[in-house]
Amino acid sequence: xxxxxxxxxxxxxxxxxxxxxxxxVELFTLLTDRCIExxxxxxxxxxxxxxxxxxRLMASSSEAMRILELFELQSSEGPCLDCYHTGVPxxxxxxxxxxxxxxxxxxxxxxxxxRSVHALPMRLRGTVIGALNLFHTDRAEMTAxxxxxxxxxxxxxxxxxxxxxxxxxxxxxxEQLHHxxxxxxxxxxxxxxxxxxxxxxMERAFAALRNHARNHxxxxxxxxxxxxxxxxxxxxxxxxxxxxxx
Amino acid sequence: MAGGRRRERxxxxxxxxxxxxxxxxxxxxxxxxxxxxxxAGIMIMSGDTPQGSLCTTDTVSALIERLQYNLGEGxxxxxxxxxRPVLEPDLVHPSPARWVAFSAPAIEAGARAVFGxxxQVGAVRIGALNLYRDRPGPLxxxxxxxxxxxxDIAAHAILMLQADAPEGEIAAELEAGADFRYVxxxxxxxxxxxxxxxxxxxxxxxxxxxxxxxxxxxxxxxxVVGRRLRFDDGGGEKYPAP
Numbered sequence: 248x249x250x251x252x253x254x255x256x257x258x259x260x261x262x263x264x265x266x267x268x269x270x271x272v273e274l275f276t277l278l279t280d281r282c283i284e285x286x287x288x289x290x291x292x293x294x295x296x297x298x299x300x301x302x303r304l305m306a307s308s309s310e311a312m313r314i315l316e317l318f319e320l321q322s323s324e325g326p327c328l329d330c331y332h333t334g335v336p337x338x339x340x341x342x343x344x345x346x347x348x349x350x351x352x353x354x355x356x357x358x359x360x361x362r363s364v365h366a367l368p369m370r371l372r373g374t375v376i377g378a379l380n381l382f383h384t385d386r387a388e389m390t391a392x393x394x395x396x397x398x399x400x401x402x403x404x405x406x407x408x409x410x411x412x413x414x415x416x417x418x419x420x421x422e423q424l425h426h427x428x429x430x431x432x433x434x435x436x437x438x439x440x441x442x443x444x445x446x447x448x449m450e451r452a453f454a455a456l457r458n459h460a461r462n463h464x465x466x467x468x469x470x471x472x473x474x475x476x477x478x479x480x481x482x483x484x485x486x487x488x489x490x491x492x493x
Numbered sequence: 494m495a496g497g498r499r500r501e502r503x504x505x506x507x508x509x510x511x512x513x514x515x516x517x518x519x520x521x522x523x524x525x526x527x528x529x530x531x532x533a534g535i536m537i538m539s540g541d542t543p544q545g546s547l548c549t550t551d552t553v554s555a556l557i558e559r560l561q562y563n564l565g566e567g568x569x570x571x572x573x574x575x576x577r578p579v580l581e582p583d584l585v586h587p588s589p590a591r592w593v594a595f596s597a598p599a600i601e602a603g604a605r606a607v608f609g610x611x612x613q614v615g616a617v618r619i620g621a622l623n624l625y626r627d628r629p630g631p632l633x634x635x636x637x638x639x640x641x642x643x644x645d646i647a648a649h650a651i652l653m654l655q656a657d658a659p660e661g662e663i664a665a666e667l668e669a670g671a672d673f674r675y676v677x678x679x680x681x682x683x684x685x686x687x688x689x690x691x692x693x694x695x696x697x698x699x700x701x702x703x704x705x706x707x708x709x710x711x712x713x714x715x716x717v718v719g720r721r722l723r724f725d726d727g728g729g730e731k732y733p734a735p
Contacts (some may be wrong), residue, residue: 274694283719347606366683378557410615413614413615414614414615414616414617416656417615417617417652418613418617419619420652420655420656421614421617421619421652421655423655423658423660423661424537424619424651424652424655424663424664424667425539425544426661427658427661427662427663428537428539428544428545428663430671431673431675432673432675432678432696433699434679435675435678435679436679436681436682436685436692437682437716438682438683439678439679439680439681439683439684439685439686440682440683440685440686441682442679442682443682443686444686444688449679449718465636468661475682475685475692478531481686
C-alpha cells in the first residue's frame with residue numbers, strides 16, 4: 248500500500264474506535280502499532296502527563312523490557328520531557344551526539360540498538376498533554392512527509408484524550424443530577440409518611456424531618472431514608488425547632 | 494446547512510434574551526421553533542423510567558410528558574430506551590401500532606405527529622426531547638437535522654447547568670420550570686403508611702387505582718395528599734363523604 252493510503256487507513260481505523268464509550272488505552276495501542284507501519288519507525292510510545300505532573304507511558308508498540316525502561320526514564324530526562332515542556336517537536340536527534348543533552352537516556356537507547364529518536368507534542372490549542380515518541384534503529388532522519396504524518400497521528404491521540412475527559416465529566420455530572428433527584432424523591436416519600444402517621448400537612452411534615460435532622464446533626468436525606476425504611480418511626484421525630492446559637 | 498452552522502445559529506439565539514430562571518423554558522421554546530414544531534418538552538429519565546419534565550412549551554407538550562410519566566410509554570420513553578430517534582408522523586394511524594394508552598389522550602389534546610430524540614453526551618444518557626406537531630407528516634431532512642442539533646445542545650446545556658449545582662442538589666436553573674411530580678412520591682408515602690406496605694407496593698396501588706378509574710396518576714396523588722382519597726386494607730379505596 249502507498250504511504251498516503253496507509254496513513255489514511257490508519258486515521259480511519261482510529262476514528263472508528265472513537266465511538267461513544269471507547270477504551271483510551273486500546274486506541275493508544277492501536278495508534279502506536281500503526282506508527283510502526285505508516286512511519287517506518289522501529290518503536291513508538293505515547294506518554295501522557297499524569298495529574299501529578301509527571302509523564303507516564305500509556306501505550307507502547309513493544310513490550311520489551313529495555314524499551315519500556317526507555318519510556319520510564321523520560322519522567323526525568325529525554326526527548327518526550329523536552330517536547331512536553333516546550334510544546335515543539337524534537338526531531339532527528341542522533342543518540343550518539345545527544346549524550347550531553349540526555350546522558351542516561353542516550354546510553355540506554357544506544358544499548359537497546361536505536362540510532363535516532365523523535366518526539367511530537369500532543370497539543371490542543373495552548374495545552375500540551377503529552378508526546379508521541381518514535382525510535383529508529385536504521386537511520387537518523389525523518390522525512391518531512393513522515394513528520395507531518397506523525398503529527399497527524401499525535402493529534403488523533405490528543406482529540407481522543409479530550410473527548411474521553413469530556414465524557415467522564417459528563418458521566419459524573421449526570422450521576423450527581425440523578426443522585427440529587429433520588430434523594431429529593433426519598434424526602435418527598437418520607438414527608439408523605441410522616442404527614443399520614445402524625446396527621447400533619449406536607450409543610451409541617453417537612454419541618455418535622457428538617458428539625459429532627461438539625462437537632463441531631465444529621466443529613467435530611469438520611470433522616471428521610473430512615474423514616475421510609477422503618478428504622479425511625481414518625482412519632483419519634485424530634486420536632487422541636489432547633490435552638491439558635493447566639 | 495452544515496452541523497456547525499446549525500449549532501452556531503441555535504446557540505446564538507439561546508444566549509440572547511434568556512432571563513434568569515427561564516433558561517430551560519427558553520431552551521424548550523427554541524427546540525420547537527428551530528424544528529418548526531407545535532411544541533417541545535424535555536424529560537429526565539433514569540433506569541428506563543421518566544423522572545419528570547425539565548420544561549414544556551405549552552399545555553399539549555405538558556400533557557404529552559405527563560402521559561408518558563404516568564403510563565411509562567410514548568416516544569420519549571422509546572427514544573431513551575432504544576438510544577435513537579423515534580418518529581411517529583401520524584399518531585392517528587401509527588406504524589407500527591404502538592402506545593395504546595398514550596395515543597388516545599394525546600390525539601384528543603391535539604397532537605397528530607410525535608417525535609422523540611434521546612438526550613445523550615457520548616455514552617451518558619440523560620433523558621429525551623419530545624417534539625409534537627398539530628398535523629400529521631414526517632420531518633423534512635432539514636427539520637430532522639435541526640432536531641438532532643437541538644437534542645445535542647439540550648443535553649450539553651443540562652449538564653453545564655448541573656455542573657455548578659451545590660453537592661446533592663439539583664441546579665436551580667433546572668428546577669425552575671421543572672415538574673418532578675413530587676406529589677406522586679408524597680402520596681406514595683401516605684399510602685405506604687395507610688396500608689403498612691413498602692413504597693414500591695404503595696406506588697403500584699396508586700397506579701392500579703389510576704388505571705382502574707381512568708384518572709391521571711398525578712390527579713389521584715393530589716387527592717391522596719389533599720385527604721380526599723384514602724387507601725385501606727380491604728382494597729376498597731374510598732373518597733370520604735364531603
